[in-house]
Amino acid sequence: MRVLFVTHSFPRHDGDGAGEFILRLAVALVATGCDVRVLAPSAPGLERETTISGVRVSRFRYAPRSWETLAYEGTMAEQVADTMRGKLALVGLIDGTRRAVARITATWRPDVIHAHWWFPCGIGAALARGNAPVVVTMHGSDVRLAAHSVVAPALFRLVARRSARLMAVSSWLAKTAEGFAPGLQVGVAPMPVDTALFTPGAWPRTPTLLAVGRLNEQKGVSDCIQLLAQLPDAVTADIVGDGPDRDRLHTMARTLGVGGRIRWHGRLPQSAVAPLYRGALATVMPSRDEGLGLVAVESLLSETPVVAYRSGGIVDLIVDGETGLLTREGSVDELAAAVMQLLDNPASAKRMGAAGRARMLSAFSPATAAATYHAVYEAAVR
Numbered sequence: 001m002r003v004l005f006v007t008h009s010f011p012r013h014d015g016d017g018a019g020e021f022i023l024r025l026a027v028a029l030v031a032t033g034c035d036v037r038v039l040a041p042s043a044p045g046l047e048r049e050t051t052i053s054g055v056r057v058s059r060f061r062y063a064p065r066s067w068e069t070l071a072y073e074g075t076m077a078e079q080v081a082d083t084m085r086g087k088l089a090l091v092g093l094i095d096g097t098r099r100a101v102a103r104i105t106a107t108w109r110p111d112v113i114h115a116h117w118w119f120p121c122g123i124g125a126a127l128a129r130g131n132a133p134v135v136v137t138m139h140g141s142d143v144r145l146a147a148h149s150v151v152a153p154a155l156f157r158l159v160a161r162r163s164a165r166l167m168a169v170s171s172w173l174a175k176t177a178e179g180f181a182p183g184l185q186v187g188v189a190p191m192p193v194d195t196a197l198f199t200p201g202a203w204p205r206t207p208t209l210l211a212v213g214r215l216n217e218q219k220g221v222s223d224c225i226q227l228l229a230q231l232p233d234a235v236t237a238d239i240v241g242d243g244p245d246r247d248r249l250h251t252m253a254r255t256l257g258v259g260g261r262i263r264w265h266g267r268l269p270q271s272a273v274a275p276l277y278r279g280a281l282a283t284v285m286p287s288r289d290e291g292l293g294l295v296a297v298e299s300l301l302s303e304t305p306v307v308a309y310r311s312g313g314i315v316d317l318i319v320d321g322e323t324g325l326l327t328r329e330g331s332v333d334e335l336a337a338a339v340m341q342l343l344d345n346p347a348s349a350k351r352m353g354a355a356g357r358a359r360m361l362s363a364f365s366p367a368t369a370a371a372t373y374h375a376v377y378e379a380a381v382r
Contacts, residue, residue: 001033001034001035001111001112001374001377001378001381002034002035002037002108002109002110002111002112003029003034003035003036003037003110003111003112003113003114003377004036004037004038004039004101004104004105004108004110004112004113004114004132005022005026005036005037005038005039005114005115005116006039006040006097006101006113006114006115006116006121006122006124006125007019007022007038007039007040007115007116007117007121008040008041008070008071008072008076008093008116008117008120008121009022009040009071009072009116009117010022010023010038010040010057010072011023011052012043012046012072013052014052014053015269015271016072016269017267017269017270018071018072018073018074019072019116020270021191021192021193021294022038022116022191023038023052023053023055024191024192024193024194024366024369025191025192025366025369025370025373026038026053026055027053027054027055027366028192028366028367028369028370029370029373029374030054030055031366031367031370032370032371032374034374036055036056037055037056037057037058037104037108037110038055038056038057038058039058039060039097039100039101039104040057040058040059040060040071041059041060041062041068041070041071041093041096041097041121042059042060042061042062042068043059043068043069043071043072044065044066044068044069046059047059058100058104060096060097060099060100061096062089062092062093062095062096062097063088063089063092063093063096067085067088067089067092068089069089070086070089070090070093071093074214074243075244076090076120077141078244090120093120093121093124094120094121094123094124095124096124097120097121097123097124097125097128098123098124098125098127098128099124099128100124101113101124101125101128101129101130102128102130105128105129105130105131105132106130109132110132111132111377111381112132112133112134112135112164112377112380112381113125113129113132113133113134113135114134114135114136114137114373114377115134115135115136115137115163116136116137116139117137117138117139117141117142118136118138118142118146118156118159118160118166119142119145119146119152119155119156119159122134122136122142122159122163123155123158123159126158126159126162126163127162129162133163133164133165133380133381134162134163134164134380135163135164135165135166135167135373135376135377135380136159136160136163136165136166136167137167137168137169137189137191138166138167138168138169138173138174138177138186138291139169139173139191139291139292140169140170140173140289140290140291140292140312140313141291143168143173143176143177143291144218144289144291146177146180147176153180153181156177156180156181157180157181160180160181160184164379164380164381165187165376165379165380166184166185166186166187167186167187167188167189167376168186168187168188168189168291169188169189169190169191169291169292169313170188170190170291170292170312170313170316171188171313171316172312172313172315172316173186173188173291173292173312173313174186174187174188187376189369189372189373189376190292190297190316190363190364190369191292191294191364191369192364192365192366192368192369192370193294193297193298193301193360193364193365194270194366195301195360195361195364195365195366197270197271197274198274198277198298198299198301198302199274199278199301199302200278200302200303200353200354200357201275201277201278201279201302201303201304202278203303203346203350204346204350205279205280205281205304205346205349206236206279206281207232207234207235207236207281207343208235208236208237208238208279208280208281209224209227209228209235209236209237209238209280209281209282209283209284209339210237210238210239210240210276210277210280210282210283210284210299210304211224211237211238211239211240211241211283211284211285212239212240212241212273212276212283212295212298213240213241213285213287213295214241214242214243215239215241215242215243215244215245215246215249216243216244216245217245218287218288218289219241219243219286219287220285220286220287220288220309221239221241221245221249221286222245222248222249222252223286223330223332223335224237224239224284224286225249225252225253225256225258225262226252226256226332227284227286227332227335227336227339228253228256228258228261228262229256229257229258230332230333230336231336231339231340231343232343233261235261235339235343236261236262236263237261237262237263237284238262238263238265238276238280239262239263239264239265240265240266240267240268240273240276241265241266241267242266242267250264270298273298274298274302277298277299277301277302277304278302278304280299280304281304281342281343281346281349282304282305282306282307282324282339282342282349283295283296283299283304283305283306283307284306284307284308284335284339285306285307285308285309285314286308286309286332286335287308287309287311287312287314288309288311288312288329288330289311289312290311290312290313290314291312291313292312292313292314292316292317293308293312293313293314293317296308296314296317296318296324297317297360297364299356300317300323300324300353300356300357300359300360301356301357301360301361301364302353302357303350303353303354303356303357304353305323305324305325305342305349305352305353305356306318306323306324306325306356307324307325307327307335307338307339307342308324308325308326308327309326309327309328309329309330309335310326310327310328310329311329314326317360318356319355319359321352322352322355322356323352323353323355323356323359324352324356325338325341325342325352
């Protein structure tokens with residue numbers, strides 16, 4: 001089966017973290033006998049045609065070279081909101097996707113088109129589908145856009161009408177998306193995680209917390225800093241990620257007197273994050289409306305329990321009291337109490353981590369994801 005992936009986020013080279021879970025799915029599908037090709041936007045310094053981990057990748061132009069900065073860095077929303085150049089580039093990205101999909105489907109003739117995120121590239125894929133059915137997977141940011149925009153729900157319904165199958169990476173995302181169109185049915189199929197990379201660490205652990213994610217409001221890193229200020233001085237934190245709130249968060253940490261207890265790592269490749277999971281007592285995830293939360297999967301594979309807000313797709317992953325602890329969204333006090341529970345009872349933390357690993361191994365292996373999506377493709381082409 002020929003499968004064309006269409007996505008605005010995909011590794012630019014071996015080891016790049018942008019959309020690495022999509023590459024992992026592509027590689028797993030190739031292992032089942034699928035012929036997978038990836039179509040992604042151009043960016044400065046990228047070749048038009050390349051191969052990554054055995055998967056052919058084609059990059060398409062969508063704007064003047066210096067404007068092609070929307071993809072890969074996680075800054076699309078800020079660029080579009082803050083600049084006219086970003087808005088014009090977004091229009092070019094959607095139309096560029098449409099034109100690129102039309103070109104490839106006319107020559108390569110895929111059996112199915114798999115668009116990742118209904119916005120922006122899912123729109124272009126749906127408009128240019130040709131004879132190939134379109135499968136769209138929603139990852140989180142695209143659904144949040146539809147929930148907080150006047151125009152986006154209508155665009156989403158257009159994509160839904162022109163798609164053979166709609167999928168989401170969590171049940172919360174699926175239910176939210178179904179609310180945008182009466183009678184719509186959205187399946188659930190998460191992306192795979194590198195189960196070979198994220199392996200258990202030794203216990204007992206030092207009193208170290210870990211937070212991994214973009215430094216923006218939605219990820220709630222400011223709550224991690226406030227949390228640390230409520231915990232004993234012996235507790236430290238590793239924070240991995242970068243983003244628009246970096247300077248503000250550094251200032252907050254100094255103001256609250258915990259700057260010396262935080263190690264700021266910036267963006268790291270997964271190979272460098274894995275040892276941090278293995279050494280942490282717990283991973284803290286105070287994010288709001290998380291699409292799924294692959295960070296939680298990676299943490300549990302490392303037998304590190306997760307403390308998180310009861311919000312979004314995270315509830316698909318964390319069984320409260322069994323694989324981690326869930327608290328009321330926005331309550332740093334409850335978050336601190338949950339962490340103290342693990343600090344006071346490391347044996348309980350170890351049990352939660354072990355239980356979490358068993359659950360994640362069965363649900364998030366690349367082979368499981370490939371089998372699930374292969375069945376989705378077969379249903380779409382029937």
